[in-house]
Amino acid sequence: MEVKCSNIFDCSKEYESIETGQHFTWDNSNMEDNKPKNRYANVVAYDHSRVVLNTIDGIPNSDYINANYIDGYEKVTLLDTLELAHYTIRTMRLQHRGNTEVRDVRHLQYTAWPDHGVPDHPTPFLMFLKRVKTLNQPGAGPIISHCSAGIGRTGAFIVIDCMLERLRYENTVDIYGCVTALRSQRSYMVQVYFYAIRRSKKIALTSCF
Secondary structure, three states: OOOOOOOHHHHHHHHHOOOOOOOOOOOOOOOOOOHHHOOOOOOOOOHHHEEEOOOOOOOOOOOEEEEEOOOOOOOOOEEEEEEOOOEEEEEEEEEOOOOOOEEEEEEEEEOOOOOOOOOOOOHHHHHHHHHHHHHOOOOOOOOOOOOOOOOOHHHHHHHHHHHHHHHHHHOOOOHHHHHHHHHOOOOOOOOOOHHHHHHHHHHHHOOOO
């Protein structure tokens, strides 16, 4: 198994070598009606992979949300709240107005990852990710992942998930390649969490994750 960096300095150099910026069109994000829907002016949704909402009659560009579909390892009413040491699980019931169909949704919030910086130790996050995977049964559809801007902690979550799946099935990891692929689907994916991802991989290699 190839390991490209073993300390925070090497990881920083490897991370900084990945291309940043916006490399695809984001015309929908740039529309005047949609600009107020972008939390940060420079964090846009690429057109080719954006999530398209059902339109609302009489509301221009109501199909827009600043969100993108991201490939995983494979292509792939509040009912209850359970507060644990490092994360909270909420169960909500959704019902579309004018429709009898209801859908129960579980929302898992990792509360031990600060807005700036990384967790002190990756083990609680790996336990959280394991719980997420357990609750998301096969055929349940893609996981919705979000943080403040949908690129930093969100990107770290996706990379760690992808690499653990790849490790399980192929016994290899390629964090650099994964981050590069993510940035082709959503701009600026993964910010300053490269070393945290490496630490998570190391813990996973020496444990039951």
